[in-house]
Amino acid sequence: MLRCNHLSAYPNEYLDLFRDIKDGQGDTIREFINAVEWMTGPHGMNFRDQQDRLKFKGDAMEVLSELFFARFSSDPAVGLTNYTPISLEEDFGVDAKGTNANGDLAMVQVKYRSNPADVVTYSEIARTFASGVLQQGLDPTKDRTMFVFTTALDVSRQCRQVFGNKLVVLGRDFIGREINNNRNFWKLCFEDVQGYVAYHTGDSFQI
Numbered sequence: 482m483l484r485c486n487h488l489s490a491y492p493n494e495y496l497d498l499f500r501d502i503k504d505g506q507g508d509t510i511r512e513f514i515n516a517v518e519w520m521t522g523p524h525g526m527n528f529r530d531q532q533d534r535l536k537f538k539g540d541a542m543e544v545l546s547e548l549f550f551a552r553f554s555s556d557p558a559v560g561l562t563n564y565t566p567i568s569l570e571e572d573f574g575v576d577a578k579g580t581n582a583n584g585d586l587a588m589v590q591v592k593y594r595s596n597p598a599d600v601v602t603y604s605e606i607a608r609t610f611a612s613g614v615l616q617q618g619l620d621p622t623k624d625r626t627m628f629v630f631t632t633a634l635d636v637s638r639q640c641r642q643v644f645g646n647k648l649v650v651l652g653r654d655f656i657g658r659e660i661n662n663n664r665n666f667w668k669l670c671f672e673d674v675q676g677y678v679a680y681h682t683g684d685s686f687q688i
Contacts, residue, residue, distance in 0.1 A: 483677040485547045485566045487540035492678040494526060495544065496671075503671035509661040510653060514632055517541050518595060542593035543576055546630045548670045549651075550579065550589075553659065557582045559651055561589070561628065571616070574608030578617055585623045587649075588613035592631040597653045601631055603639040610644070625649050630656070 488495045498516055502508050520526050521534045528534040543566065550564045561579030577589040590609040592601045610627060613619030619626060624646040629636055632653045641648065660666050 482680060483544070483547060483673050484564075485540075485544050486568075487544055488674065488677050489681060490540075491526070491537070492682060494520065495541075495674055496678055498541070499667070499671040499674045503664075503667045505664070508664060508667045510632065510657045511661075513545065514595070517593075538593045538595070539591070542630070542632065543591045544674070545670075546577065546589065546591045548673060549630065549656070549660070550577075551673070552666055552669065559628075559649060559655075561587060564589075567617075573616065574605075574610075574612035575617060578613075579628075581625050581628075581649075583623070583625065585626055586617070586619055587626040587628055588617060588619055589628045589630060592629065592633060594631060594633040594653075597632060597634045600633050601629055601636040601640065603637050603643060606636065606640050606644060606648070610647075623647070632656075 498520065501516065502513060517538055521528070521537055526537070528537065547564055547566060550561045554560045554562045554564070560582055564577055564579040566577045567575050574590065575588045576591040579587055579589065581587040588609055590601075590606060592605065594601075606627065606629065610619070610621075613627070614621050625648075627644055627647045628649045628651065630651045634652050634654060636648065636650055636652075
């Protein structure tokens with residue numbers, strides 16, 4: 482079952498989001514972004530303020546991240562097992578942690594970008610690295626322990642220069658190659674979201 486508790490704030494909205502994609506009305510990363518943008522736009526959901534609006538975008542991406550790694554956990558290049566979201570109270574730059582293909586502890590930073598050209602910056606990943614080492618027990622000497630899951634096309638040049646082989650970047654194009662028009666992936670995603678909502682609300686929903 483999903484462990485990311487962001488769904489509890491807007492259960493029906495997340496159900497609608499993933500149901501539409503599962504039904505073939507947007508089963509690509511681009512359409513996922515478009516749907517999130519519409520939901521947070523002037524004709525979409527009601528939010529208290531702009532901060533909550535932006536938070537929903539990031540939260541939706543974190544939900545997708547957990548769903549992605551659940552499906553591709555055994556991939557030797559990008560897979561993570563034991564994917565565990567970090568609670569909001571402990572989030573000082575790390576969104577989740579897991580175990581990479583080498584058996585090493587790895588940190589995950591999830592970055593939603595409306596504009597794919599808005600790359601993930603060095604300072605953002607530096608926070609992830611520092612929090613991972615100081616709070617989560619990350620071994621700073623290991624490679625492939627900093628996973629960036631993002632709708633941006635890439636991380637910055639400075640970020641790659643400093644972190645080198647420690648980085649595993651799952652950008653918009655890579656994610657798209659794995660999940661675009663992948664009907665089984667989106668079907669399983671919806672079932673996971675549906676199961677989470679049903680478990681926490683006591684309701685059942687038709688697929």
